[in-house]
Amino acid sequence: MDTLATPLAAAARPDRALTTLDLGIGGMTCAACVLRVEKALKKVPGVQDAVVNLATETARITCSPDTPDGTAQLRRAVRSAGYEPRAADALMREEDSSWAGFAPVALGAVFSLPLLLPMLLGWLSLGQGGEIGMLPAWAQFLLATPVQFILGARFYRGAWHAVKSRTGNMDLLVALGTSSGWGLSVWLWLNASSSPHAVAHTSMQPHLYFEASAVVITLVLLGKWLEARAKRQTTAAIRALHALRPELAHWLGSEQAPHEETDIPVGELLIGDRVAVRPGERVPADGVLLDGETQVDESMLTGEPLPVSKCPGATLTGGSVNGEGRIVVRVTATGSETVLARIIRLVEDAQAAKAPIQRLVDQVSAVFVPVVLVLALMTLVGWLWVGADVEAALMHAVTVLVIACPCALGLATPTALIAGAGVAARRGILIKDAQALELAHRVDTVAFDKTGTLTVGQPRLTALLVSPGQDERVLMQAAAALQSGSEHPLAKAVLQAAHDRGLAWSPPQAMQAVPGRGSQGEVEGVTWRIGSLRWMAELGAELGDLEPQATRLQSEGATLSVLAESVPGAGDVTSVVQVRALLAFGDEPKPGVAAALQRLRQRGLRLVMISGDNLGAAEAMARRLGLRPEAGEVLANVLPGDKAAQVRALREGQHVVAMVGDGVNDAPALAAADVGIAMGNGTDVAMHAAGITLMRGDPALVEAALDISRRTVRKIRQNLFWAFIYNVAGIPLAALGVLSPVVAGAAMALSSVSVMGNALLLRRWKGR
Template sequence: MVTMSLERTEQPGVAVDLAIDGMTCASCVRRVERALGQVPGVVSASVDLATEKAHVETRGAPTSSLVAAVARTGYRASVLADDPDGAAEAELQRAREARGRREFWHAALALALALPLVLPMAAMPFGHELALPAWLQFLLAAPVQFWLGARFYRAGFAALRAGTGNMDLLVALGTSAAFGLSLWNWLVAGHGGHALYFEAAALVVALVLLGKWLEGRARRQTGAAMRALAALRPTTARVLIDGEPTELPIAAVATGDRVLMRPGERVPVDGEIVEGSGHLDESMVTGESLPVVRGPGQKVIGGTINQDAALVVVTTATGAETVLARIIRMVENAQAQKASVQRLVDRISTWFVPAVLAIAAVTALSWWLAGAGIEPAIIHAVTVLVIACPCALGLATPVAIVAGTGAAARAGILIRDPAALEAAHAIDVVAFDKTGTLTEGRPELAGLATAAGQDRRHLLALAAGLQAGSEHPLAGAVRAAAQETGLVPAVATEVRSLPGRGLEGVVVGQRFAILSERAAREAGTDDAELAAWAAAAAARGQSVSWLVALPKGEALAVLAFGDRPRPEAAEAVAALRRQGLRVAMLSGDHPAAAAAIAAEIGIEEVHAGLLPADKVQAVQALRQGGAQVAMVGDGINDAPALAAADLGIAMGSGTDVAMASAGVTLVRPDPLLVAAALAVAKRTRRTIVQSLVFAFLYNVLLIPLAALGQLTPVLAGAAMALSSVSVVANAWRLSRWHADC
């Protein structure tokens, strides 16, 4: 375990993460939260049974006080250090795996010792009397009860000392009652090998131990996606120092360092390529299965795989500031917080155990007063105590959230907190921004009309040459179109900008200009056919430029520019409609441009020409109409609307402000992930409800059966273990979810 000094005092507003060891049920969670909340300086504390962690917001609370508060409840706590390279998490995981191996051997040994006690009982229906001598039953059961089952006494006593109860207390009381009754019947009543319940006590302990091992194993599997992400972080980088590669620990790499990456290696840092180009496998970070081509000037993400070329990258972020570290942090924060339904379960758990103890006492008293005798009365009370362990209740929500957010992260969907998860499942309307969300966010040459007798290829090369040195987005679109057509741009000289009008230059002794619509009219262009074509393009919401020959202003061609829809946009809209959702577009663009894109991808409800405040009003109008609204955007201008919606969904290619305003961030700019995000949220919510219903029904139905004498302690122990394993297994199915919409 990597820990910080226990005497360090946290500064105001600092969050502290604790690893908690020994919790078994929702009652444990509630008790640890209450103990942490009573420490002076603690603002809030949230404990998660599935991840065995506590997230504490402090204002001046010493970490030693937090650890001591947890210790007083009977559990062990370690303060997790800042963990940019994943070392602390890896050590924590190793400790949990070691504990899992220990639990396995304890369960196996307990079952081996309990088996000889159970075999005679199993042989009775076939007419065989194989009762073991009382002394042998005692020798087999005692190690199970007091050595292998000691954990139940320790945790149960700690709960009593804290004035509450938990699963361990129920197991300890129930099995101790069965064991004590057996000792009484043997040593005092002289029943020999008959009328003893050593096998019940031993087998209940063995089954609970087996259930805890299976439960822990399944819990570890639900967190596999996050551990896979954490494992992507390399520990060293090959830094170029005076031109020579030197291998350094990641912690020693600084922003601005040049890092050499060889084929087949994981990218150690976030950075920008300055030398080389090749394919990178970004699937574990973005969810995109196909390798992508990256070259000079393009960014790389730490943890991805450099497949086929040597690259030199200038470091832009390391450690906790990398994309991968932020992804892991965001998902861990989501898993550490509680859904509202889990908070309800935690409150129920505070009175559940005392209520069970009362039911067990009433059961024993009722059977005794009814004349059944002390032995049946105690056995029925023991059965109530064993069957009522609230493990499944405590696990239902957290393991589903861990599994759901982990699976979503693997697909490139980052869910910030359970509140976003709960909002997502109830969405009725998905409102998209247009530019950069449904479209590529960069203009392309949508059309080029030439004057009579002019050669299209020649004019395109001419326009590309005039704009060879321009940084304007439309100039880039012209150059890209020329390159795609296989044209070599003309060589232009004396190029100069005409502010607000366009630019001009000389090609082969002739002066040409690329002008805006207004500037072209002022230059005297009078081609009626080109003017009509330009007007039609403008009506479609496209931007128009004119290529003219100077000094007469002879119109040679008209270029129209538009923003192309993302390839997945139409399919994304269709996928949302299949989920029964209404789709709208909220755009700040020209109404004609917005309408054209909306028609192309199948959106009928369009609100265009909106300022940021107008988008907020549009979202509020949708909500006032009774709809639960998800807003999808990527820009600074979308941030207010993202915050105003019931659920904000930000494209990962967008601005930090947009992502900070959103409850869900999509790692790659794929609108199909919007449908996938809502689908995984609904699936997670459904899994939580299924597990909670099962857990509540289990207790509601079986506690009365136990009180009425319809169950034995052994069957109760088996059923209790099965309930916890079933809940975790149900959540584990969720961890195998894949985005397929």
């Protein structure tokens, strides 16, 4: 699969459908190259937008799906601009060896060291005036020329394309600078050779600058090699996610057409197929556990370090690791529809995006190279004007050209974003776009949806209140028996509570469901009813001593059910319904939520819970969560459609608001917030309205997401500082003659390496 552009998605727009393509770009060297490629791509008919990422060497292109020969035109535009169109995942498929691509650097060092060594000996005062040991001019020429025109050919090609496009880039600066040094050396050598003294006395040969041109090219190649090596490290998160995909699956056919176990490529699996997963193997695709029990390691997908127990009926995510038992799984999603594929796509989208701060860098880069050329020319003229000879003036101008290469400027922002998004993904935090990552560190208000975000989101039996003289255990068994055949959420809560208490129950007889009210049946000869307060009132049952407690629980937002027994009546009344127990259902806080909210408050953040419950119920839950209703941290009686309006109100007064939600009805509020944070549950990766998705659905990850944003933005600022400071400090020093071309080349290479290395420090982030 060596396609050059891969369609990722069709962006749904009401007016026009657009297709997003990824295209690999080879040969880019600096921020100016990025701008030139973007400009070339945007000229292609049908292209709406193009964003080029120097760190990933890719372009994200948005275009019309009906553009004729769109992919071919995009490739041709890239090639016409002077770059190489490649597969979108070319960087991912590059050799992982630490020394891959080092051969040109090694050759450059072999040719350059003999030229540089006499200079180093002179600096160390081991020679006499630094002249003893200098190679003859012809030897310097033979060593420097292959470096200049063979190893340095890439710079000439890039410079030529830049000149044709009437733009400038790093290649142009390097080519001009080193060619000037090499050409000056040849001119000095040829002029000196006409002197009879030069033939008899090599010590009288003029000082040549072959070593400067050769060493600068070697240092630039070294810097580029170190950059490429660092790029492979920044994309380690994506590589790790791709590595989760197993190559083969143990296919068992479908449930309708079983087949003996056969190994087939994972790409041939169909929805409905059954596959066997042996202990220690990765689950080949998303599915449902049919047979067997096990524990599954989902740490690479959710960041959760502990294995998760799985029983028949449980969902499994492709890429997770099976534990101790052999299991059989029915496939429910394959290919690009699997959770893993969607995670990879989200991380790739974030890494391909351009952060808002990058726009400023682009504006600077657009004029940077022309300004440097003017400064170099001014340096040359200035030194000549003050009386310096042509040789010295040209060397100072060359130094300005070399030290001003904008490599680090183009890498400063994307490398930090890639590293930040990658390390966040390994912790179960998926960052959908760069803007969310850059903006999250400014959040001062965090709004939480209550149900499913701060709470479990499933009803639980919170109280069982029995009438005086009744046996709680017997009543619980009766309630569980009546609910044993129901799929209603409250019925499941009753069964779970009975199971937690270790109770067993007999199957009911003559079961009958009463729509909208409850159910009734016989358990060990006794007729029982369980249902709503309204149904009991219709049946004439009175709560009696349980009435005050029912009123209190309702005011706190609890959902009530009544368990009643039919007893023989007096006179003509055959039976009477008597209330035996009151069952209260409610949501429970997620484990660790109170501590997570407290940590956010300690960071100086304003916290708000948005709930559709009545005020009493919302405030009761808020206090359990550690929130303070008296401080305005609870917004109650909010309908799902009104959540977005509440978020917009919170944003008033220049507040930066993050909205945390888990459901589809939270999507408008997530979109209305400055930063939308969606709770994932391992089966539904992310809502498109959210910029950040927390795979574990753990509120503690909110703090981690804000922290990684803060650290990433800090790295971006540090990188931009270093990228600019090298130029701001280096260009004047070069123009004043303080630096030599060799030192300038080393500084230029060091600037790029330091920016990459600083971004890679984000990989040490551990989170909580």
